[in-house]
Amino acid sequence: MGLLEVENLSLQYETRNADIRALSNVSFAVNPGERLGVVGESGSGKSSLGSAILGLVSFPGKIKSGRVLFQGKDIALMNDKELEKMRGEGATMIFQDSRASLNPLITAEEHFRDVFRYRFGKESKQASREKAVALLKDVGITDPEERLKQYAHQLSGGMAQRVLIALALAQSPKVIICDEITTALDVTLQVQILDLLKELSEKKETTFILISHDIGVISYFSERVMVMYAGMVVEEGATSEVLSHPYHPYTKALIASLPTGEKEMLNAIEGEPPSLSQEFTMCPFAPRCSRREDRCFSEKPPIRVRDNQKIACFFDI
Amino acid sequence: MKEKENILSVEDLGVSFLVKEGQFARKSQKLQAVDGVSFRLERGETLGVVGESGCGKTTLGRAILYLEKPTSGKIVFKGELVEDILRKNPLELRRKAQIIFQDPYTSLNPRMTVGSIIGEGIEIHNLAKGRAKQERVKELLGLVGLDASYIARYPHEFSSGQRQRIVIARALAVDPELVVCDEPVSSLDVSVGAKILNLMLELQKRLSLAYIFISHDLDVVAHMSDYIAVMYLGKFMETAKTHDIIHNARHPYTRALWESMPRIGKEKIVGLKGEIPSPLNIPSGCRFRTRCPYATELCAQDVPPLTEFGDGQLVACHYAKEIKDGTHVPTNAPV
The missing domain is CATH 1.10.10 (Arc Repressor Mutant, subunit A)
Known part of the structure; x- marks a missing residue:
């Protein structure tokens, strides 16, 4: 049994115009002391995942299916008191804008x-x-x-972020979810904060879920990585494996689009992410994928295992 | 090879602000945001400016366009002092030099259509009117990869990447020769940013634009620039061709910035300790010494001048040569 298990979770924001499917059938588990990275672009559902784990989903958000198990217990079935206890001593979250997370008064x-x-x-x-x-x-x-x-x-940005981490540690939580916590920091401070979190995970066996759009940060920090696209997990596996030889075309394309240090054209991904207002009956990445075939538009690829990596793609590319 | 045409030369530029000590204080302190910066920029080339927040890179970009009044030094745009151009014909400078900001959400007026946003400059500068103006706007939309039918839409109808394209179209509407780009892709997703960078490179080639590309992200700057200036607390620490900054950096700060970039496959990073000091309280001697692993007594006393190391590489470090040769090792005790 994992420390935290997410099973088949779907989250929807029900707005007047449309239902936005922020998460579709997300499943994963983390073990004590593990460092999991969640990488994806804006709108891929990575922040929604963070709030769903803590049971923080509120109107117009709605859990449509699936459950979050903390130490084997479904958080949807917890009463207020248990939930409150889980949210400090069990799992806690640190957000991107550190100064805004502190009370200015x-x-x-x-x-x-x-x-x-x-x-x-x-x-x-x-x-x-x-x-x-x-x-x-x-x-x-x-x-x-x-x-x-x-x-x-x-407090400077870096200092405020440290204070927040210390506040999170005050209740010795088992899981800390970090939502883009180094994005607003300079690179030299970013390394300091990431090193600090690494040290904490090793010394105190704290589990970290690091949400970031920055593949470099994920690569440096996490042992396992989950790549999200359009509210779905498209690839998951050991960080070193996934990033050095990705199997999913989206992961490949994302890595290929990073600047190389030479003044030349980048391999940008064509097109834009899809709208999340309808249920996907096809591969959500198909319209932008360089390897698409007819099948990708008629069926949604299920998650399958290939060499210890989970991927949501029909093909062995 | 074609003769290079100088677009901009900046000499010993300084910008300072007076900052009050607290809300009700009478005394104020001088904050030197940019201190003795010099460089030249040729047509069709890009100078990248990289540094941490608070290093003065944005102030430098604004001062070049006189959006911030320089307190010392001179700026020469196409052979003429910017001050003189502004006195004779302020519109002239605004037409030839444009700026692109970081946040495409706040830099577009939500009440104006895309057509009027892009057309406004064309009208102000009397470049085209009526039907001709509309045609020009459509042409610009095409240039930045947007559909001509977007002309009547409002900014809120677009994604952040599309908005940044509109911002670029607006900047290019008046045929500028110099564009200052202040963190143009920092608020964008990687895949969206990649497309904007590609567009900017393509436009530079096609229109022979000169860019000043400001960013905190050394990877992005390296990707865009021919030359890079590394800035720390208002001063250039090292300037060189992009290749030299990346493969042949001499200043400990440049090396630390490059080293600190997390990358796929990199397991250990030996970064810098501490934070950038307050610009109100700049360390004596070399301003980087409080965080420099190589610092000695000398660094606390003398300001290292920018010294040339061949091929235009300028380095402001007392031990630039020794560090490279390996004869000066980290003291690990910043003074």
Whole structure:
């Protein structure tokens, strides 16, 4: 049994004009201490997946099928209290815009105190400060006492991201979902944050699900990778395998479109991602695929296993 | 080979702002956003400017077009001081030099149709009227790979990639010779960005445009540029041909930036420690020394001048030669 299992999950946003199928039949599992990368372009459903795992889907979103199991327990069947416990001690999420994730009216220290009070009951200021300082040291902040006094606007992007990671760690969650957390950071800081998360996953056996559009980041951080397109998983496997010899034409095309450092034309993918307002009865990537055949337009390719990699494509390319 | 035609030359450019110390303070501090920057740009070529946030690259781009008034130095556009061009005929500069911004959502007026967005410049500069203007707009839409029938639509009807194409069409509507591109693909998806980059390369070739391409992403800059300038806290740390920046970099900061790019198959990255210091509090001597693994006492005392290392490569580091030769190793104790 995995720590977290997602089975056949479909999520739909029901708007007045159309039902947007953000996730279609997504299944995967993660084990304790594992680092999973989820890569895809905007609209591929990777952020929706993050909120679905935490049971954060709200109107107009609706789970149409499937379930999320946390330690074997279906989160849809949890009561509010269990759900709340799962959302701090079980799984938690860190978002892209770190400064916007902090309350601008209170200091970093008050954020920590709130979490502690909520989780562990009333305790002295001194005690919670000591715990907060220890957490900030864990995430590589060298002057934690000073930082605790500061407000969100006084923290740099990298510093705010570290504070958020420390806040997430305050409840020692088993799974941390990171949604594009390094996208707004400079490359030199990005490496620092990714190294920090790697260290945490090794030292504390924390499971990470890293959502990113950046293949380089996914490659550097994750052990396993899931490639998403139009709300579906199109390829999944060990990161080193998938990225060095991808089987799905979309993964191939995505890697081929990266800049090479030479001033020449890039191999861009033709066309645009499909609209998600209808159910797919065909391969969603077919119209843009260089290897498409008639069959791709009449049938949806099922997920199959090829050399330990799961792919949703009919062909052995 | 064709004679190169100089489009832009910038000498010792400086831009500074006065920043108040807190909301109600009377005292203000000088923030030197761009400090002693010089370069030349020829027709049909691209200078890439790369650096971390807060390094002054956007201010540099804006100052070149006088959207930000330079506080020192001079900018010569096609042999004439920009200041003089602006005094004589401000429209002239605005026609010949255009700018493309990062966010295609905020840079298009939501109440204007695509036709009026692209046509506005044509009208202001008296380039065409009526039917001729419409034709020109349609031609421009075709040029950036959009359908001519989009002319009556509004920006919200388009995806981000299409919007960036509209922004490019608007910039090209007035036949510019220089286009400053400030992070034009940073907000786009990889596959969408790739198409925009291809379009920009193609247009450059076809129209002999000169680009100043600003980005934090060294891979993207390398892909677009003939020359690259690496900027840190307002100063150029290294400038060279793209090939040399990538394969033959001498400045420790350039090397660190390149090394820090995560890539497929790369397992260990030895990056930089710490963060970029506040531009209000620039370190003495070499401004990079607080994060530089090679820094010594000398770096804290003297500002390293940009020194030439052949083939136009300029490096501002006291140990540029020694690091390359391997005779100066990391001290691992930034001063």
